[in-house]
Amino acid sequence: MFQAAKQSKLQQDGNDDVFFVDNGNTSYRLSLYDQPPLYDVTVEEFETSALDRLRILAEIESSAARNRSWDETKQVTITQCGKYLPLNSNSASGIDIQAERRKDQLGHFVLRLAFCRSEELRRRFTKAETTLFKIRFESDDSNERRAFLNSKDFNWISVSKNEKDEYKGQLQHFISAKMDLDTAFNNEAFYKVKWTTIPDLVEKRKVFLKGGYAYVPAREQASIIYAAFEERLEAALLATSRAIPLVDEDMRLNPILDNLAQGFIAGVPSDWVASAETTGEGITADMVDSLAKQHFPLCMRVLHQSLRKDHHLKHFGRLHYGLFLKVLGLSIDEALAFWRKSFAGGSGSDKFDKEYRYNIRHSFGLEGRRMNYPAKNCLQLHSAHEAGCPYRQLESSPENLQSALLSSYSAQGLTINDLPEIMAQVKKRSYHVACTRVFEITHARSVRKGEGLRDGESVTHPNQYAARSIELEKESKEMEVDFV
Known part of the structure; x- marks a missing residue:
C-alpha cells in the first residue's frame, strides 16, 4: 500500500472491507518509517489506528499551544500513549509486541495519506511526529536504542583520532568535562555531518564547523538522528502527495482521510463518545x-x-x-x-x-x-x-x-x-x-x-x-x- 515509489497505492484483495498493505521492519520500538507495513487490514482498523495516533499528535500540538515545558510535554505524551498507542520495548513480558508495532506503523502511514495534501498539513505533521520520535528516543531502553542506531545509516562520518588531534584546540571547547580535560577529550567521540542538517546545534554554537561539515560530539548525537527523521519524513510526505490521486479513486477512504485532516487542523482528533449511548447516570x-x-x-x-x-x-x-x-x-x-x-x-x-x-x-x-x-x-x-x-x-x-x-x-x-x-x-x-x-x-x-x-x-x-x-x-x- 505504501511502497516508497508508489506511496499510497491500495490494492484490493477481493474483500470490500480489507486492504493489502506492505510489511515493514518492526524489530525496534523506534522507527524511521522507511519501510511500509504489509498485512491485511480492515477499513475499521485503517481508521481507528489513525484516530488513536491522531490523539497523541493533537496533544503534542496542544502542549505547544499551551507553552508547556519539555518535561511536561513529555509526561503528557507518554501518558496519552499509554492509553491510546502503547509501544513497549522488546524486553516487556506478557504483551503482544507485534500488535503494538503493527498499530504504530499503520497509524503513521495512514496519517501520511491524510496530511500530505497541503504544505501546512505536511509541516505540522512533520513537527508533531518528530516530537513524538524525540520523546520515544529519550525514553527508550538504552540497549534497544543502540541496536536501532546500529541498524540504520544516518550519513555521519566517525572522526578519526588523527583528525581529532588536528582540531583538538577547537573541539575541546565542546567537551563537558567532569574529569581531566585531556582524558575527557580522548574519551569523547565525534561525528561529521553536513552542517545544514543540524541547524539547531549550529545556532546554539554547540559544534565546530570546518569545510562545510559540523563536528558533533557524541553527547549531541541525538540531534543528528532527529534531523534525519525529520528530513526523511518530509521527503516521504512529498512522495505521497504525488501519488495521492491513486487513493482518491477509492471512495471508501476519502471520507476517512478528509475527517482525519479536518480533525488535525482543528486540533481535535476524533469523537470522545464512541456511540450514542448514555455516558452518565440518568438525569431528570x-x-x-x-x-x-x-x-x-x-x-x-x-x-x-x-x-x-x-x-x-x-x-x-x-x-x-x-x-x-x-x-x-x-x-x-x-x-x-x-x-x-x-x-x-x-x-x-x-x-x-x-x-x-x-x-x-x-x-x-x-x-x-x-x-x-x-x-x-x-x-x-x-x-x-x-x-x-x-x-x-x-x-x-x-x-x-x-x-x-x-x-x-x-x-x-x-x-x-x-x-x-x-x-x-x-x-x-x-x-x-x-x-x-x-x-x-x-x-x-x-x-x-x-x-x-x-x-x-x-x-x-x-x-x-x-x-x-x-x-x-x-x-x-x-x-x-x-x-x-
Whole structure:
C-alpha cells in the first residue's frame, strides 16, 4: 500500500472491507518509517489506528499551544500513549509486541495519506511526529536504542583520532568535562555531518564547523538522528502527495482521510463518545438548570441560556443541545418533558406535539430510520454554521466572547484577569485549548493548570467536558464524607 515509489497505492484483495498493505521492519520500538507495513487490514482498523495516533499528535500540538515545558510535554505524551498507542520495548513480558508495532506503523502511514495534501498539513505533521520520535528516543531502553542506531545509516562520518588531534584546540571547547580535560577529550567521540542538517546545534554554537561539515560530539548525537527523521519524513510526505490521486479513486477512504485532516487542523482528533449511548447516570428534566450552571461547556451553556431566555431554539440548536442532553443521561420521557416545559413555559401542548415531538423521538432512534444518533463532537461544532463552537463563532467579536465567558463562569471562579490567556488561544484558533483552560480555571480546587481534563488531556467533546466535571464534583463530595 505504501511502497516508497508508489506511496499510497491500495490494492484490493477481493474483500470490500480489507486492504493489502506492505510489511515493514518492526524489530525496534523506534522507527524511521522507511519501510511500509504489509498485512491485511480492515477499513475499521485503517481508521481507528489513525484516530488513536491522531490523539497523541493533537496533544503534542496542544502542549505547544499551551507553552508547556519539555518535561511536561513529555509526561503528557507518554501518558496519552499509554492509553491510546502503547509501544513497549522488546524486553516487556506478557504483551503482544507485534500488535503494538503493527498499530504504530499503520497509524503513521495512514496519517501520511491524510496530511500530505497541503504544505501546512505536511509541516505540522512533520513537527508533531518528530516530537513524538524525540520523546520515544529519550525514553527508550538504552540497549534497544543502540541496536536501532546500529541498524540504520544516518550519513555521519566517525572522526578519526588523527583528525581529532588536528582540531583538538577547537573541539575541546565542546567537551563537558567532569574529569581531566585531556582524558575527557580522548574519551569523547565525534561525528561529521553536513552542517545544514543540524541547524539547531549550529545556532546554539554547540559544534565546530570546518569545510562545510559540523563536528558533533557524541553527547549531541541525538540531534543528528532527529534531523534525519525529520528530513526523511518530509521527503516521504512529498512522495505521497504525488501519488495521492491513486487513493482518491477509492471512495471508501476519502471520507476517512478528509475527517482525519479536518480533525488535525482543528486540533481535535476524533469523537470522545464512541456511540450514542448514555455516558452518565440518568438525569431528570428538573436537574438540567442546575447541571448547566455547574458542569456545561460554553457551547451548551449558551444554548441553554438562549432557550431559557427565548423559550425557543432554532433547528440546529435543538439538535445539538438535545443530543448532548441525551448522551448526558436524559431519557426520552424526560427529554419530552424538558422540551415541552422549555418552549413557551409549557404552553401550546398541541403545537409542541405537532412540530417538535417527532424530531425529539427521531434523535433517540424511535422514528424514521431509527438510528440512535450520537452527540456532536468539537470538530463537528467547529464546522457548524449555526449553534456551533462559540470560541470560533465569536472569534471576530472578542468583546462578546469575553462577556459570555464572564456571565457563564464568574460564579465558578473565572475572572477578568483570566481572559487574556483564554483569548490568546482563541486568536491562535486553538479553540479546544481555550475551552480546556476554562475547565481548569473553573475546577481549580481539583485540577492544576496544564492538567486538562485528566493527565493533560484536552477537551474534544462537550459531553467529555460535562462528564468529567460531574465526576470531579462526585469525587469531591465523597472526600468530604470520608473526612467527616
